[in-house]
Amino acid sequence: MKFKGILPVICAILAALAVVPAGCSGNRSVILEAEKAVAQPAYDSTCAIERRANSRSEYITSNGKYIGNLQKGNTVSWFFTAERSGSCNFKLFAANAEDGSASFTAGAGKVFSVTLNGNEIILPEYKIAAGTKYGDFWQSLAFSGKISEGVNILTYTALSDTLKLNVDCLSLDCAFPVAEHQHMWRVTGAPSDCVNGGNAVSDCADCGYSYVTEVLNPLGHNYGNYHYDSLSGKMVTRCVRCGDINTADAPSSRYFGEVFFSEDGFSVRPKATLYEAEHAYICTEGGLDNAGAKTCIKEDESFSGGKCVENLSKPGNYLRFTAVAQSAVKADLVFCMSNTMYSPNGIAELDPMSDYVYCTVNGESVDFSFVSFPGFDSASYFVWRYVVVKDVDLIDGVNEIEIGPKENDRNWITMPNADWLKICTDELDVQTVRYYDVNGVKRVENYAGYANSLAFDISESPSLYAGKSADVADIVMELDSKSIIADLSEECEITYNYKTVNLEGIKLESGHNTVVVSGVTVNALYNGMAIKFRGGV
Numbered sequence: 001m002k003f004k005g006i007l008p009v010i011c012a013i014l015a016a017l018a019v020v021p022a023g024c025s026g027n028r029s030v031i032l033e034a035e036k037a038v039a040q041p042a043y044d045s046t047c048a049i050e051r052r053a054n055s056r057s058e059y060i061t062s063n064g065k066y067i068g069n070l071q072k073g074n075t076v077s078w079f080f081t082a083e084r085s086g087s088c089n090f091k092l093f094a095a096n097a098e099d100g101s102a103s104f105t106a107g108a109g110k111v112f113s114v115t116l117n118g119n120e121i122i123l124p125e126y127k128i129a130a131g132t133k134y135g136d137f138w139q140s141l142a143f144s145g146k147i148s149e150g151v152n153i154l155t156y157t158a159l160s161d162t163l164k165l166n167v168d169c170l171s172l173d174c175a176f177p178v179a180e181h182q183h184m185w186r187v188t189g190a191p192s193d194c195v196n197g198g199n200a201v202s203d204c205a206d207c208g209y210s211y212v213t214e215v216l217n218p219l220g221h222n223y224g225n226y227h228y229d230s231l232s233g234k235m236v237t238r239c240v241r242c243g244d245i246n247t248a249d250a251p252s253s254r255y256f257g258e259v260f261f262s263e264d265g266f267s268v269r270p271k272a273t274l275y276e277a278e279h280a281y282i283c284t285e286g287g288l289d290n291a292g293a294k295t296c297i298k299e300d301e302s303f304s305g306g307k308c309v310e311n312l313s314k315p316g317n318y319l320r321f322t323a324v325a326q327s328a329v330k331a332d333l334v335f336c337m338s339n340t341m342y343s344p345n346g347i348a349e350l351d352p353m354s355d356y357v358y359c360t361v362n363g364e365s366v367d368f369s370f371v372s373f374p375g376f377d378s379a380s381y382f383v384w385r386y387v388v389v390k391d392v393d394l395i396d397g398v399n400e401i402e403i404g405p406k407e408n409d410r411n412w413i414t415m416p417n418a419d420w421l422k423i424c425t426d427e428l429d430v431q432t433v434r435y436y437d438v439n440g441v442k443r444v445e446n447y448a449g450y451a452n453s454l455a456f457d458i459s460e461s462p463s464l465y466a467g468k469s470a471d472v473a474d475i476v477m478e479l480d481s482k483s484i485i486a487d488l489s490e491e492c493e494i495t496y497n498y499k500t501v502n503l504e505g506i507k508l509e510s511g512h513n514t515v516v517v518s519g520v521t522v523n524a525l526y527n528g529m530a531i532k533f534r535g536g537v
Contacts, residue, residue, distance in 0.1 A: 030178050032078040032170040033064035040075045042202075042213045047071040051166070066168040068097060068135065070158040077155040078170045079181035079207065085148045088178070091140040091171035092156065094128070097164035101131035104163050107141070111163045115155045116145040128165065135166050147174070151181050151207040181207060192216040194242045221246070226258070226370035235370045248370060255366040257353065259373055260386040268332045268388065268424040273432055275321055277309045277418040281435040281465050283404075286316025298417075312415040313340075318404030321421050322433035322465070322526050325394045332424040333361070333389040333401060337416035339373055349375035353387075356414040359403045361392050373416065384419060394423075394430065398526050433526050435465035463528035475501075475517040475529070479537050481508040488515070493532045497523060508537065 039048040051068040067076050082088075092114070096103070106112060107123040114121045126141050145154075156167055172178055184205040192198035197218045203210030221244055226235040235248045235256070260266040284295045295311045309319060341348045341356065350356045350373035357373075359366040366389050374385065405415035423430050456462040475496070485491050488506040495501065501517055508515075 027177055027179065028175060029171070029173045030080060030180055032080060032172065032180055034067045034076065034168050034170075035065045036078075036180065037067070037170075038075075038077045038079075038209075038211060039067050040077075040211055042211060043199075043215045048074045048076070064169060066136075066166050068166045070097070070164060070167065072158055072161045074158045075155050076167050077153050079151060079153055079183065079209070080147075080172060081151050081179050081181050082147050082149055082174065083177045085146065086174065086176055087144055087146050088172055088174035089142065089144050090154065090173075091142050093138045093140055093168040093171070094165040095135050095138045095168070096128050096131035097135045097166045098131045099133055099135060101163075103130045104128050106163070106165070109159075111158075111160050112165060113157045113159060114143065115157070117148060117152055121145045128163075138168060140171070147178075153209070183207070183209070187213070189214075192219050194219050194221045194239060194244065226256075237370075255361065255364075255389050255392055257359070257366055257368045257371040258388045258390075259353075259371055260388060261374075263336075263386055266334065266386060266388045268334060268422070269330075269426045270424075271427065271429065272334075272422045272424045273323070273430050275323070275421040275423060275432040276307070277319060277420055278307045279432070279434040280309070280418075280421070281320040281322070282309055282312075283316070283318045283320065284312075286312075286314030286405075308338075308417050308419040310340075310417050312418070313405055315405055315407050317415070318402050319418055320435075321401040322435070323394065323399045323401065323423055324431040324433060324526070324528065325396060325399060325428060327396045327428065329394050329425050329428045329430070331392045331394050331430070333392055334422040334424060335359075335387040335389075335403065336384050336419040336421075337373075337387055338384050338419070339375060339416050341375070341414050341416075343375070347376040349373065350414070350416075356406055356408050357403065357416070358406055359389065359401070361389070361401050362395060362399055385416075394425075398433075431463075431528075433463045433465070433528065462531075463526065465525060465527075471522045473520050473522045475520050477515040477517075477531075479508060479513045479515055481510055481513060481537050483510050483536065484508065485536060488537075491534050491536045494529065496520060496529045497527055 035050055039050065041048060047069050048067060048071075049069045051066050070076070104111070105125050106128050107125040109123075110125070111128070114123060121143055123141075123143055126139070129137050129139060131137075154170060158164065185202045186205055187200055187202055188210075189200040190198045195218055198216040199212050200214035200216070201210050202213045219241065221239040222241050223237040223239050223244075223246055226237045226248065229236040229247075232247065237246050238244070239246075258266065278297045282295065282297075295309070295313075295317060297307050298310045312319060339347050339350065341350060352369050353371040353373045354368035357368060359368065371387070373387070376383065401421065403418070408414055423432070454464060479492075485508040487504060488508055489503040491508075492503060493500070494503060506515060
């Protein structure tokens with residue numbers, strides 16, 4: 001009991017000697033590792049880089065890593081807490097960063113600076129040894145400074161791009177307890193918008209220190225496809241993110257193209273005729289595509305239930321849709337297509353579409369110069385988009401709508417796969433012409449004397465594409481009659497290429513009959529036949 005008041009006295013004496021035995025609280029020296037410091041800029045991976053453990057150091061300072069490649073303006077900050085304010089001694093372990101670099105003088109405002117809680121410390125000059133392999137000939141640079149009660153920050157700042165130091169740990173010795181500050185990091189920041197860049201920020205919930213960990217570039221405007229604005233007479237596009245509007249003068253063509261991502265997204269006229277691409281005329285004179293695959297008709301995954309035409313990629317290949325109108329009419333054309341322009345990164349954007357794909361209506365070009373067909377990260381054979389050509393003038397009679405690939409500098413596959421064409425009008429029905437290859441089809445018995453033949457079912461519209469030259473053919477009809485018919489013209493009306501076929505004097509027996517109309521002239525392109533029965537046949 002008589003020694004009860006002696007221990008505090010002993011602690012006070014030993015504290016003056018900087019010796020802390022058991023029973024006295026607090027550490028008066030601490031090593032702060034470089035990898036636990038904050039190196040900035042944290043968002044630039046080319047500088048202020050955390051390096052390997054310095055196991056090759058001539059003077060092994062710690063078991064931690066160091067910070068290297070510190071460029072002019074880069075900083076390293078260490079954080080520690082103190083129970084009270086007072087003066088402390090520091091040792092910063094550094095090394096010549098450049099292998100083979102001659103020795104140089106640092107300190108006194110040369111090569112680097114040191115601040116303590118924002119106040120610069122006046123450093124003595126130091127002779128930095130010549131650079132060695134791995135840049136880890138570590139030297140201790142000693143200085144002193146006054147710290148504050150609570151959290152303190154000591155910051156090393158590089159001042160030169162030619163004379164460089166690697167920085168390792170910071171040793172701190174005080175006459176009172178100090179400790180490394182343990183950050184409680186949380187990530188905040190501001191997102192980028194179309195014009196302004198954003199960032200990610202780490203801030204400590206305990207001490208309030210914050211710094212930028214990532215710099216985000218502005219997103220840039222994401223304009224949709226141009227569309228014609230009748231009020232301004234210009235092509236207009238709007239950014240899908242911020243609504244910014246961009247305009248361009250209207251092209252000289254009467255036809256304007258747009259791309260829609262949903263079949264319900266475009267405004268078209270109410271009466272629509274669906275024309276499957278496999279029924280169009282498919283020209284393959286351009287040859288094989290760039291991948292060596294042949295142009296083909298292929299099963300698709302669209303809602304129409306039809307097939308698609310694939311690999312129309314070489315100039316000279318095309319699809320030609322033929323439609324017959326009974327009078328001149330305004331129409332909207334809707335092409336269902338999927339992009340197949342391969343690139344090193346997947347499917348490339350056709351922007352503008354006019355550089356890669358052409359479209360003509362009765363020989364007049366559609367202007368695709370304001371149209372951008374989307375690309376994708378991977379192949380998109382059946383990711384369908386809808387290219388809409390508005391206010392097309394269809395003439396009375398046969399109309400030809402052609403679409404195909406163009407030559408391009410990148411020499412990639414360019415023509416999108418085609419699934420169907422919708423011809424949309426306000427009132428008038430438009431008849432589509434189904435093209436058939438007249439060669440290689442099955443023979444029919446009644447076609448004696450001809451090398452090629454085609455057979456049509458009653459449910460089909462008997463129309464065909466007859467090749468490149470005019471020819472002569474026989475029309476053969478298999479008819480079933482309920483009774484004897486003395487004159488077929490009384491019970492049946494047939495028009496071929498809009499001209500009435502003379503059926504007068506043709507007699508039908510009760511039951512099955514074969515009727516042959518001989519010597520019919522076949523046009524080089526479209527040929528069509530319409531049959532009307534009055535009930536007896």
